[in-house]
Amino acid sequence: MRVQTILSIRKMKNNFPQMLGMSLLILIAALFFTTLFTFKTIYEEEVTTLFRQQHYAAVTLTGNFTADDTKKLEASPHISTIEKRTVQDFRSGDKTVRLISLSTKLNQVILEKGHLPKSTAECVLISQYARQNKIKLNDTFTVNGQKLNVVGIVRSPEYIYYSQSERSFSADPKTFAVAFVSKNFFPSANQLLLASTTSIKEAEIKKLLPYQSFTAQKDQINYQMYQGDLDQFVSFAYIFPTIFWLLSFGIIFIILRRTLLKEHKQIGLLKALGTTNFSIIGIYTRQFVLLGLFSSLIGCLLSYPVTELLFRIFSSMIELPTLAYHIDSRYWVISLVISTLGCGVFSLCSMLDILKEYPAISMRQRIPKVKRTRVPSRFLSSLSFNTRYAFTASLRNKGRFFLMVLGMSASTGLLLFSLGFNNSIRGVADHYFQTFANYDFIVQLPEPLPLDQTIIQTSSAINRQEAALQLTGTVHDEDYPLIITSSDITILNLPTEKLDQGLVIPEYYAKKWHVSVGDQVTLNEKKATISAVLPLSMGLAVYTSYDYAHTRFKELPAVYNTLYVTSDHPSKVAKQLKEKNLFYTTAEEDKQTFRSLLDNMGILIVLLVICSVILGATVIFCLNLMNLTIREFEYMFMNIMGYSKRRILQTINKENLLQLLLSIPLGFLAGNWLLAAIKEQFSQNSFAMQSSIRLESYIFTALVVSIISSFRLLISNRYIEGLAIVEGLKVQEE
Amino acid sequence: MNTFQIEKLSKVYGAKESKVIALDEITLDIPKNRFIVILGESGSGKSTLLNMIGCMDKPSSGTILFEGQDLTGLSKAQMTEFRKNKIGFVFQSYNLLPDLSALENVEFSTELVSKNRQDAEEALTAVGLKDRITHFPGELSGGEQQRVSIARAIAKKPEILLCDEPTGALDFETGITILGVLKDIQTATENTVIFITHNKEIAKIADTVIRLRSGKILSIEENDSPLSPMEVEW
Numbered sequence: 012m013r014v015q016t017i018l019s020i021r022k023m024k025n026n027f028p029q030m031l032g033m034s035l036l037i038l039i040a041a042l043f044f045t046t047l048f049t050f051k052t053i054y055e056e057e058v059t060t061l062f063r064q065q066h067y068a069a070v071t072l073t074g075n076f077t078a079d080d081t082k083k084l085e086a087s088p089h090i091s092t093i094e095k096r097t098v099q100d101f102r103s104g105d106k107t108v109r110l111i112s113l114s115t116k117l118n119q120v121i122l123e124k125g126h127l128p129k130s131t132a133e134c135v136l137i138s139q140y141a142r143q144n145k146i147k148l149n150d151t152f153t154v155n156g157q158k159l160n161v162v163g164i165v166r167s168p169e170y171i172y173y174s175q176s177e178r179s180f181s182a183d184p185k186t187f188a189v190a191f192v193s194k195n196f197f198p199s200a201n202q203l204l205l206a207s208t209t210s211i212k213e214a215e216i217k218k219l220l221p222y223q224s225f226t227a228q229k230d231q232i233n234y235q236m237y238q239g240d241l242d243q244f245v246s247f248a249y250i251f252p253t254i255f256w257l258l259s260f261g262i263i264f265i266i267l268r269r270t271l272l273k274e275h276k277q278i279g280l281l282k283a284l285g286t287t288n289f290s291i292i293g294i295y296t297r298q299f300v301l302l303g304l305f306s307s308l309i310g311c312l313l314s315y316p317v318t319e320l321l322f323r324i325f326s327s328m329i330e331l332p333t334l335a336y337h338i339d340s341r342y343w344v345i346s347l348v349i350s351t352l353g354c355g356v357f358s359l360c361s362m363l364d365i366l367k368e369y370p371a372i373s374m375r376q377r378i379p380k381v382k383r384t385r386v387p388s389r390f391l392s393s394l395s396f397n398t399r400y401a402f403t404a405s406l407r408n409k410g411r412f413f414l415m416v417l418g419m420s421a422s423t424g425l426l427l428f429s430l431g432f433n434n435s436i437r438g439v440a441d442h443y444f445q446t447f448a449n450y451d452f453i454v455q456l457p458e459p460l461p462l463d464q465t466i467i468q469t470s471s472a473i474n475r476q477e478a479a480l481q482l483t484g485t486v487h488d489e490d491y492p493l494i495i496t497s498s499d500i501t502i503l504n505l506p507t508e509k510l511d512q513g514l515v516i517p518e519y520y521a522k523k524w525h526v527s528v529g530d531q532v533t534l535n536e537k538k539a540t541i542s543a544v545l546p547l548s549m550g551l552a553v554y555t556s557y558d559y560a561h562t563r564f565k566e567l568p569a570v571y572n573t574l575y576v577t578s579d580h581p582s583k584v585a586k587q588l589k590e591k592n593l594f595y596t597t598a599e600e601d602k603q604t605f606r607s608l609l610d611n612m613g614i615l616i617v618l619l620v621i622c623s624v625i626l627g628a629t630v631i632f633c634l635n636l637m638n639l640t641i642r643e644f645e646y647m648f649m650n651i652m653g654y655s656k657r658r659i660l661q662t663i664n665k666e667n668l669l670q671l672l673l674s675i676p677l678g679f680l681a682g683n684w685l686l687a688a689i690k691e692q693f694s695q696n697s698f699a700m701q702s703s704i705r706l707e708s709y710i711f712t713a714l715v716v717s718i719i720s721s722f723r724l725l726i727s728n729r730y731i732e733g734l735a736i737v738e739g740l741k742v743q744e745e
Numbered sequence: 746m747n748t749f750q751i752e753k754l755s756k757v758y759g760a761k762e763s764k765v766i767a768l769d770e771i772t773l774d775i776p777k778n779r780f781i782v783i784l785g786e787s788g789s790g791k792s793t794l795l796n797m798i799g800c801m802d803k804p805s806s807g808t809i810l811f812e813g814q815d816l817t818g819l820s821k822a823q824m825t826e827f828r829k830n831k832i833g834f835v836f837q838s839y840n841l842l843p844d845l846s847a848l849e850n851v852e853f854s855t856e857l858v859s860k861n862r863q864d865a866e867e868a869l870t871a872v873g874l875k876d877r878i879t880h881f882p883g884e885l886s887g888g889e890q891q892r893v894s895i896a897r898a899i900a901k902k903p904e905i906l907l908c909d910e911p912t913g914a915l916d917f918e919t920g921i922t923i924l925g926v927l928k929d930i931q932t933a934t935e936n937t938v939i940f941i942t943h944n945k946e947i948a949k950i951a952d953t954v955i956r957l958r959s960g961k962i963l964s965i966e967e968n969d970s971p972l973s974p975m976e977v978e979w
Binding site for chain 1: 796799801802803821822824825826828829830832834836840842844845849852853854856857858897
């Protein structure tokens, strides 16, 4: 082995503890990057394949359809496949059952067990529900009083995400069932599934036949959640690794700069002996380049079990059992290149100054640069020597001081972000039910009824019932829920005085459409004015009154298809609704969506918290160790002069406190910023994430960072206690 | 025949009020194959002169010709090549690489000029350290470290050996030994050795003595009967 290589390896040993810390940060960065991008790619490939193989419909039309309607559509050159089906929801005890007549050409199901229904007495159940409720083949499944024999278990491309509705986008598989029945189970069809080789225009279909709603694939909750998850993976895949990479590169820069400052005479000597700058760069940067390469390689290798773990976590949220890890070399290469190049470039940058010097200059004794301090001397002199020393020592090593603050801020920020993310999802439901929605039941009518016709009588069990018409509104070629209510609605906390003046929209829509109060938008091809903007995060819809809707859409009938009901006796109301064979959902079921979402997110949040703690602990450990070794001589000298080790430790404590005071508020800002930055990726047309971090998360974060920081004092105490004064001074002289 | 021809060489550090003239228009010829001592007090400019001759720094003005080649016009890379191929350095504070053993320290230097391990071992044997080659600098005495330093300088067989007060940090006995080693090497190889010191006694072993004061040449003296290192005393 060449002596230059031997020298490089031996130098590696000198910074071993810090290098170990850096390798951990780079490993986590590479692991995050590779895992999330690999996951995203595999997931995207699998879903795309599933959609293609199962012929996921491009458009779903809802309404009442006859055989003539199919014929009308067949005339369109843009439509390649048309299939009729019926989808109907029923209540069965505390459960909601969705019966779907099987489609054979589009939205095909995948049979996992058994066979497809051959008669109207048979059904196949969706795997999520069958698994949760331990239903086996040949069990009996009762719907609306009719007993069906379970002859198969299936998966459906429409239910990768187990979404029941816009509000209940992550339904509880214990209480929400999807069952597929034979084609002739229902006498009529209420959905038409369309496929096309080109995009299907809504305007064209509208000319051909009447329908209630036109839902393009991209507007389906299932698809939106899939697309949303892809965006979320990408945003996480950038944010976390970037922070870890930048901090590790920053620390490498500081470590090497410090090493070079300490070894400037050695570098001068290497130059004097005739070593080229290129070789010197090799001696000093090789260790960091290797560190980057091997750490990221381990990170890439670890991405296999971690991705598998993610698949397991996500299997409770998405039904895609075919997900399996395979190496995506692109991300391995990118990860290895970023880590290796980053380490190389940052270490090279730290060498630039010393490489420019002539050997005689490098070998000369360095005189510390004295800079006039900007801190008023009167302020400094008012402090005790101990505090003054802590203060000036901090300012003297600005690079390390600020990197420490940066590292602690990043750790605080990520920790707060992780907890805040959890709070925000929880907050969405809390905010919706505490400040906006006061209903206990939402009843959906099978057919719209005239406004003056009541379907359920207000009784002692029902406090209040309010009617609304739920439609789909199209703005900028995208579908949004449109809810038309009476202008004196109380169950939804809407600004009633504004409902008659125009559209009341959530902030998320206002931002998306770039509109504010007074502006106009084109809703279903008619101009409408925005009368109010609400800070809503769930139940997102365009709200307006019947009166205003009639001024815009003259042909709109005075009908309702939704009832909001409040009650002090929910069980009585449920009984009444069941007797009338009406389909309903409860507020409790809507809340359950968020509970299950939070349960699924739990492990991810724990992982993020662990990574944040590792980041903080590593940065503090590495930089503190560097500070201690650099100031070792100072401490020994102070000790010789009679300054006790306890008081030396006090100076470290004060510096630590100063850094904590700076990094905790900075970290809080960073955490809020991160949460705001990913808000967009976690928002859909029916759900907008609002960053709301709870006070206890702030307190917990500050506490955790303070505890990590206090370990620094323990390490410092151990280090200072172990200082051998006489030997140490000798070393310094040499 | 001269190795170096120096003309109006100046080196100025700093500017304005903090300006220090380390070398003030020195003109000097350094003969070949001789043991030359540059003598002067601290701050006289002797180390600066050595740095200029050894291409360790650039002069502010003036020229240095090495066998007819102008060293002041060399690029940094050419200066590195020159140091590597022509010059061997011995420093007052030994400047060994603490992470390498004695043999590796010497090998580091020989590797640069594509010489082999045998050359390194021979050099260490020549300075009497055959049995200490695996020891690290921290395990060697000051005298032994300086001998490793000399071995490192001579192992690559340079034309010029530049010694910057190599006995300055050593006790008398060890200093004499080091002087003996250097003198023997110069006699054996007939190379040019430029030795700088503030010790007038050491100057007695030189063939030529150049005296410096405040960055100027005070005198250049030829010594017809140089003493052996064993004869000097301080």
